[in-house]
Amino acid sequence: FQTTKKCITRTFFTLNFSLGASTDIEKLYEAVPQLGNLFKIKGKIGEGTFSSVYLAVAQGRGNQEEKVALKHLIPTSHPVRIAAELQCLIVAGGQDNVMGVKCCFRKNDHVVIVMPYLEHESFLDILNSLSFEEVRDYMFNLLKALKRIHHFGIVHRDVKPSNFLYNQQLKQYALVDFGLAQGTPETKIELLKVIQSEAPQGSCTYTKPQITLGSQVSVTSTAPRHSTHQSATKTANKRPCSASQTQIKEGHKRKEGQECFAHQRSVFGERNFNVRSPAFQDRSTVKLVKQPKVTDIPSRKLSAKKKATSTLNNGLAKKAASSCPANLTCDCYAKDRVCSICLSRRQQVAPRAGTPGFRAPEVLIKCPHQSTAIDIWSAGIIFLSLLSDRYPFYKAGDDLTALAQIMTIRGSRETIQAARTFGKSILCSKEIVAQDLRKLCERLRGNSTSFDNSTGDVQIKPQESALPAEISNAFEASLQGPQKHIHYQKQHHHGGDGRDVRITEKGADPKGWDNVPDEAYDLLDKLLDLNPATRITAKDALLHPFFRNMKQ
Incomplete structure (x- = not known):
């Protein structure tokens, strides 16, 4: 049914x-x-x-x-x-x-x-059918494309399977969708220099008050010591509509003269609606309804009283914020209030483009200076999905939950240490040990086996989570999926006492998943380095032993 x-x-x-x-x-x-x-x-x-x-x-x-x-x-x-x-x-x-x-x-x-x-297949449709050699070819060609664009100083900012087209039969690949691209300081794309010149200025050195991140993790989110400008994405996508022309899209009319805000986002090849950001909703589908006026006197009095109280509270908050020294440490962590110290901090502006689940830690923590390393992290997440047979691997509703999910794999201590390198302070209520990437991927793929001495049969362990108990329910749900079937060969031998002894041996996996080399997980570890400064580059990744004997 x-x-x-x-x-x-x-x-x-x-x-x-x-x-x-x-x-x-x-x-x-x-x-x-x-x-x-x-x-x-x-x-x-x-x-x-x-x-x-x-x-x-x-x-x-x-x-x-x-x-x-x-x-x-x-x-x-x-x-x-x-x-x-x-x-x-x-x-x-x-x-x-x-x-x-x-x-x-x-x-x-x-x-x-x-x-x-380029005719291509959906990543989700072919994920279960890929052999290990096909996965190696896929990652080699993805890193080859990243090496190409990084050579020209282009940061793609939205690397994901639906933006890397793959034709399994023809072995053809194509990296697409540069609508969110930004340039490095040495970029050779002149127009990206224009966008970059409007990027937020400032240092990655910050003071360290904390803001609660759920009930498990907290991360600082403070303004740099120098004044910041608006982000390049927000500035570049703000464009006044013509006052003499009414824009029409999908049958809904826009108001004349109103300013239109759009965040450049496109998808080529796959239908993907999970990239819509609430801050940049298409205003053509939103109808503004004028609220009716309050006519009864008691409601008017109540409304006026609320307005006066709100104005008073805002005034007190602004007064407290303006009189608060910048070098004080916040005392509202884990409390149901926001202190005047936190109110005095300017909200940090940093590029945040990308698709949830593929954003690098430095993006989630809002480091203003982001490099081509964020594309490498996204490639590492794709590799993790291929090795574990789980897509999407990370699925979080917000950046803070996404950061907590990364901790469950890479470890809380390692995440905190990496954050310090770019001026951030993270607090975690409980230490989470980093996972062994090989054991994690093999468990999720379903390759763990056990031997039953009583019957002489090799049995498959039930699929178990390789993650600590503190992981969120959403992440657990994203890791659920069909278990892989492992092929076995049965051999019957007669014992010396006349008994029939049954021995079951595991047969070779024709797709090669029973013999994944250590080099694969070593490369995965380097792609998912929490510190962008030490994260492997696309050029060095192509020289990794995992791609030995492959044509550059």
Whole structure:
């Protein structure tokens, strides 16, 4: 019954998606008329918060059809962001598994990027079918793409399986979606320098008051000693709409003259809606309803009283904050109040882009200076999913829970020590020991076995958690999944006393998961180094013994 219900739900969802895609294709033809003369759009193949991707066919020479991908950016995307993404594709794309670009069309506020089309499989669909050698090839090609973009000083900031397209049959790969990319100080992408110049300035040296992180962990979140500016992402994506034009999207009208805020986000290849941020919701789907006025006198008095109390409290808080010295230590940790010392701290501004579950520790702790190492961490999370056969591996509703989940694998002491290197202080109510990565992955994959002396049979242990008891329920749920089947060969021998002795031997796994070398877990440990300063680079990772004898 459950299977039938899922099939009906999937069919209904597919029908709705197809009907919506047809309407979107018609709107795209209307928005950018020149597309109709060159391409025949077949359908929508991907959809993100601020972009959609379509499969189209172009008429080439000799009436040969060529498949291309059309990425349509909605009008609220900032021109600098769009131009920076294009420049990343042009300069770094087209080689070493990095997606290139064929051309670009613009009509008013609508921009369509034309890219080569790579037919690919969903990561979740092929995860259980990959052999160990295929996983090694996958990671080698992913790191090869990261080495390419890092050479040009590009920080992708959203490395995840749906942004690294993979064709299992053709062994082809492509790193896509540079909508959130930022530049390093030495970046060769000129437009990323413009975005970088608006990034928050300041040092990573901070004072150390603590703010409670749930009931288990706390982390400082203070402002730098120097004044900070607004983040590059927020500044670059703030764009006033034309007062003489009404923007229309999905049938809802925008108000004229209002400012539109958009956070550039796109997905190519997979339908992914878990990237919508509440701070950057598409305002075209939000209806503003004017609240009715309070007419009765008692309600008016109560409302006025609440307003006066709120104003008084705010005034006291501001007065206490302004009179509080900056070098005092906070005394409100683990208490149901916020002291004046914490109120006096400016909220730290730091880049936070990326997909939950793939953000590096320095992103979660809001370190202002973030490098290409955050892409390496994301690659390590992908490798962890491949070795453990669990996707997504981390699933948290907020950054603080995500940090606590990282501690359950990498250890609380190691996380605290790494945080100190970039001026952060973390408190954990209980010490959590770091997990052995090999034992963790083998348990989750289901390769642990035991031998029953009474029957002579090799038995599979029930799938058990490799995590401490303090782990959150959400994380436990994300680690649940089907158990792997292990193949065995049975041999029968007759004992000297006439008894039939049954011996069961484990057969070789044809996919190679019974013989994962230590080099794989050594590389995983280096990719998931909590300290970005010592985390392995893509260039060095490709020279790791795990990739021995592989063509660079």
